[in-house]
Amino acid sequence: MIEEKILPPKAEKIAKELEMHGDIRVDNYFWLNDRENPKVIDYLEQENTYNDKMTAHTKQFQENLFEEMKSRIKEDDSSVPYKSNGYWYYVRYEVGQGYPIYVRKKETLEAAEEILFDCNEMAKDHAYFNLSGISVSPNNKLVSFGIDTVSRRKYTIQIKNLETNEVLPTKIESTTGGSTWANDNKTLFYTRKDEETLRSDKIYQHILGQDPAEDKLVYHEKDETFNTFVYKSKSKQYIIIGASSTMSDEYMILDADKPRGEFKMFQERVRGVEYGFSHYKDHFYIITNKDDAHNFKLMKTSLTNTSSNYWEEVIPHREDVLLEDMDIFKNYLVLGERFNGLNRIRIMSWDNQEDYFLPFDNETYTAYTGNNPDFDTDILRYGYNSLTTPSSVIDFNMKTKESEVKKEQEVQDPSFKKENYISERIWATAKDGAKVPISMVYKKGIKRDGSNPVLQYAYGSYGHTTDPSFSSSRLSLLNRGFIFAIAHIRGGEYLGRKWYEDGKMLKKKNTFTDFIACSEYLIAQKYTSAQHLYAMGGSAGGMLMGGIANMAPHLYNGIIAAVPFVDVVTTMLDDSIPLTTGEYDEWGNPNNEEYYHYMKSYSPYDNVKAQDYPNILVTTGLHDSQVQYWEPAKWVAKLRELKTDNCILLLHTNMDAGHGGASGRFEALKEVAEDYSFILDLEGINE
Missing domain, CATH: 2.130.10.120 (Prolyl oligopeptidase, N-terminal domain)
Structure with missing residues (x-):
C-alpha cells in the first residue's frame, strides 16, 4: 500500500527533568512547547509533510468524500425564524458560501429583510x-x-x-x-x-x-x-x-432598569453546592444539588429573600431522574430531565392542572428545548433527532398539545431513506460490573459475523453527555458498511450525576476501562473484530484515546485522536496554561501527592512504552487555547521513539486554527474527510 522509503521525522531528544513529590519524570520533548522557536515550527512542518506523503494515495478519495458529504447539505439553507421583542430572527446560507448571514424582519415574516451580519463578507481577509x-x-x-x-x-x-x-x-x-x-x-x-x-x-x-x-x-x-x-x-x-x-x-443580581446600581448577592458560594435560577413573577425558581441532591431538585424563593435558607422545595430529588434544565413561560414550567439515559421534556402548568411528558418512541434519540425567548406564549419550541432521523425543529402547543414540525433537516441525497438504517442500544458490562450503554447505528442487512468495521466514539469527561444524534456526513461511513457506536462511559452524565462522579478525580480510570469493556463486548457479540475496530475521540476524549492506546492496543486496528489532552500531569502542574486551575475538580490537583501519582498512572504521555500500537492519526491546531499543540506533538514524538510496530502514525497540525478546527461550514468537512479516509483506507476501501 505504501512505499517503505518514506521515513518519519525524528524529534530531537533534549532531556528535561521534572521533579514533584520526590518523583522525577524525564521529558525528552519538553522543548516542543515553545511556539516561537523556529525548530518547533520546522518539526511540525516536517510532520505535516510526512502526513501528506503517507496519505498522498488517498488525496483524491478525501476530495471525493468531501464533495459527497458537502452534496448532502442544502447550500441555500436557513434556520427556523424565532420571534424576540417584535422582530423575527433567523440565519441563512447562500450557495457556495461557507459562512452564515444573520437577518431579521420586523413584526411579520412578509416584512423586508434586514441583514445584521454577512459573515462571508466579514471573513474575507x-x-x-x-x-x-x-x-x-x-x-x-x-x-x-x-x-x-x-x-x-x-x-x-x-x-x-x-x-x-x-x-x-x-x-x-x-x-x-x-x-x-x-x-x-x-x-x-x-x-x-x-x-x-x-x-x-x-x-x-x-x-x-x-x-x-x-x-x-x-x-x-x-x-x-x-x-x-x-x-x-x-x-x-x-x-x-x-x-x-x-x-x-x-x-x-441587579435591576436591569438601574444599571448604575450595586449588584446584590443571590446566594454565596458553598463548596459542593451548584445552582442556577430563573425569574417568574414574584419568585426565583432554582435548580440545585443542595443537601446532597446529586441528581438536582427544583426549589423556589421570593425576590427579596434569595439566600438558600429561604429556599422551598418544589420538586424533590429523585435517585433515578437527573434534572438538567428548565424553561419558564407565562402559563407553563418546562423541565429537561434524563431518565435511564434518555432525554425527557416535562410540561407542568402553573395552575397545577397539567403535568405530562412529550412522547418519544425509541432509545437512540436526542430531544431538547430550543430557542424560546418569548415568555408570553403557549408554544414550546424543541429539537428532536436520532441516529436515524435528521434534526427537526418542532413547535408544540402546550395547551392544545398540537405539534407542528417547522423544519426537518434536508439530506440532499435521493438515495437516503431513514428506514434503511437500524439503531439500537446495547449494554456492555464494565470491569467492576457496571452496565455501560452503547448507542449504535448501521445500514440494514449487516450480519454479525465479526467482519464489520466499527467506529467507536466517546468523550467521557466533565459530565458532558454525548447524546445519540443524526449526522449526514456519517452516512459516508454507514453506506460503506461501517457500524457507528457511541460508548456512554462514566465521566459523562448519561446515567445521572453519579455516572459522572464515578469517572473523574480518583475514579478517572473507569472512563478508560468502560471504553475497553464496550470494545470487548462489540467483539464478543461479533459486531466486529480487533482487525476492524476503530476508536475516536477529541480533546478530553483524545486523552481517552491515548489511555486505551497504552492499555489495550491489541483491540484496535486504528485510533483517531483529535486535539488530544495527553500530557495530563505536566499541564495540570502549569497554572499559567489556559483552563488548568479550573480543572482541579475534574482531574485533581497534582500538587497533592495522591492526585499526582494517580494522574501519572494513566496520563497517556507518561505511559507510552515499548509495545505494539495500532495505526494512529493525531490532529491538532497551532493556536489551540484549550489543548496546546505541544501535547499531541510530544506524544507523537515519544510514540515514534518507543513503539515496536510498523503501523502508521500521523500528526497533522492545522497551522491556522485552534481547538474547534477550521471555520466555515464546508472547511470543517475537509477534516471529517481526512479522518474518514484514514480508517476507510485501513479497511481497504478507497471509493
Missing part, C-alpha cells in the same frame, strides 16, 4: 473567522457582537448601529464575545479574559461612546478555579453575574 455573542439592545437599534480571527477564543466586542448600518469605532479586546444590554439601551456588561490563562475573570460595564479603557470593573473573580459570566434573565428584569467552578456556583 481571514484564514479563520468566528462571530459570536450577538446581542440586540432593548430598543432594537443597536447590536453588540464578538469576533475571533485567530481561534484562541479571545473575542473583540464591537457595536453596530442598526439604523445607519455603521459599526461604531469602539473595540473591546480580550473578551468572551458575549455581552448584555441594560434596559437603558446604552449600558453594556461584558466579560474579559486573563491575557495569559484566558480565564474569564472580570466583568466590566461599558457606557456607549466612552473609551473602553475607562470601562468600570464591576466584578473581579480572584479564585483561579472559577470562571465568571454575565447575562440577562428571560423576564428582562435582571442583569445576572455568575461565577462557576466544577463544584459550586455563585450569582449576583
Whole structure:
C-alpha cells in the first residue's frame, strides 16, 4: 500500500527533568512547547509533510468524500425564524458560501429583510473567522457582537448601529464575545479574559461612546478555579453575574432598569453546592444539588429573600431522574430531565392542572428545548433527532398539545431513506460490573459475523453527555458498511450525576476501562473484530484515546485522536496554561501527592512504552487555547521513539486554527474527510 522509503521525522531528544513529590519524570520533548522557536515550527512542518506523503494515495478519495458529504447539505439553507421583542430572527446560507448571514424582519415574516451580519463578507481577509455573542439592545437599534480571527477564543466586542448600518469605532479586546444590554439601551456588561490563562475573570460595564479603557470593573473573580459570566434573565428584569467552578456556583443580581446600581448577592458560594435560577413573577425558581441532591431538585424563593435558607422545595430529588434544565413561560414550567439515559421534556402548568411528558418512541434519540425567548406564549419550541432521523425543529402547543414540525433537516441525497438504517442500544458490562450503554447505528442487512468495521466514539469527561444524534456526513461511513457506536462511559452524565462522579478525580480510570469493556463486548457479540475496530475521540476524549492506546492496543486496528489532552500531569502542574486551575475538580490537583501519582498512572504521555500500537492519526491546531499543540506533538514524538510496530502514525497540525478546527461550514468537512479516509483506507476501501 505504501512505499517503505518514506521515513518519519525524528524529534530531537533534549532531556528535561521534572521533579514533584520526590518523583522525577524525564521529558525528552519538553522543548516542543515553545511556539516561537523556529525548530518547533520546522518539526511540525516536517510532520505535516510526512502526513501528506503517507496519505498522498488517498488525496483524491478525501476530495471525493468531501464533495459527497458537502452534496448532502442544502447550500441555500436557513434556520427556523424565532420571534424576540417584535422582530423575527433567523440565519441563512447562500450557495457556495461557507459562512452564515444573520437577518431579521420586523413584526411579520412578509416584512423586508434586514441583514445584521454577512459573515462571508466579514471573513474575507481571514484564514479563520468566528462571530459570536450577538446581542440586540432593548430598543432594537443597536447590536453588540464578538469576533475571533485567530481561534484562541479571545473575542473583540464591537457595536453596530442598526439604523445607519455603521459599526461604531469602539473595540473591546480580550473578551468572551458575549455581552448584555441594560434596559437603558446604552449600558453594556461584558466579560474579559486573563491575557495569559484566558480565564474569564472580570466583568466590566461599558457606557456607549466612552473609551473602553475607562470601562468600570464591576466584578473581579480572584479564585483561579472559577470562571465568571454575565447575562440577562428571560423576564428582562435582571442583569445576572455568575461565577462557576466544577463544584459550586455563585450569582449576583441587579435591576436591569438601574444599571448604575450595586449588584446584590443571590446566594454565596458553598463548596459542593451548584445552582442556577430563573425569574417568574414574584419568585426565583432554582435548580440545585443542595443537601446532597446529586441528581438536582427544583426549589423556589421570593425576590427579596434569595439566600438558600429561604429556599422551598418544589420538586424533590429523585435517585433515578437527573434534572438538567428548565424553561419558564407565562402559563407553563418546562423541565429537561434524563431518565435511564434518555432525554425527557416535562410540561407542568402553573395552575397545577397539567403535568405530562412529550412522547418519544425509541432509545437512540436526542430531544431538547430550543430557542424560546418569548415568555408570553403557549408554544414550546424543541429539537428532536436520532441516529436515524435528521434534526427537526418542532413547535408544540402546550395547551392544545398540537405539534407542528417547522423544519426537518434536508439530506440532499435521493438515495437516503431513514428506514434503511437500524439503531439500537446495547449494554456492555464494565470491569467492576457496571452496565455501560452503547448507542449504535448501521445500514440494514449487516450480519454479525465479526467482519464489520466499527467506529467507536466517546468523550467521557466533565459530565458532558454525548447524546445519540443524526449526522449526514456519517452516512459516508454507514453506506460503506461501517457500524457507528457511541460508548456512554462514566465521566459523562448519561446515567445521572453519579455516572459522572464515578469517572473523574480518583475514579478517572473507569472512563478508560468502560471504553475497553464496550470494545470487548462489540467483539464478543461479533459486531466486529480487533482487525476492524476503530476508536475516536477529541480533546478530553483524545486523552481517552491515548489511555486505551497504552492499555489495550491489541483491540484496535486504528485510533483517531483529535486535539488530544495527553500530557495530563505536566499541564495540570502549569497554572499559567489556559483552563488548568479550573480543572482541579475534574482531574485533581497534582500538587497533592495522591492526585499526582494517580494522574501519572494513566496520563497517556507518561505511559507510552515499548509495545505494539495500532495505526494512529493525531490532529491538532497551532493556536489551540484549550489543548496546546505541544501535547499531541510530544506524544507523537515519544510514540515514534518507543513503539515496536510498523503501523502508521500521523500528526497533522492545522497551522491556522485552534481547538474547534477550521471555520466555515464546508472547511470543517475537509477534516471529517481526512479522518474518514484514514480508517476507510485501513479497511481497504478507497471509493
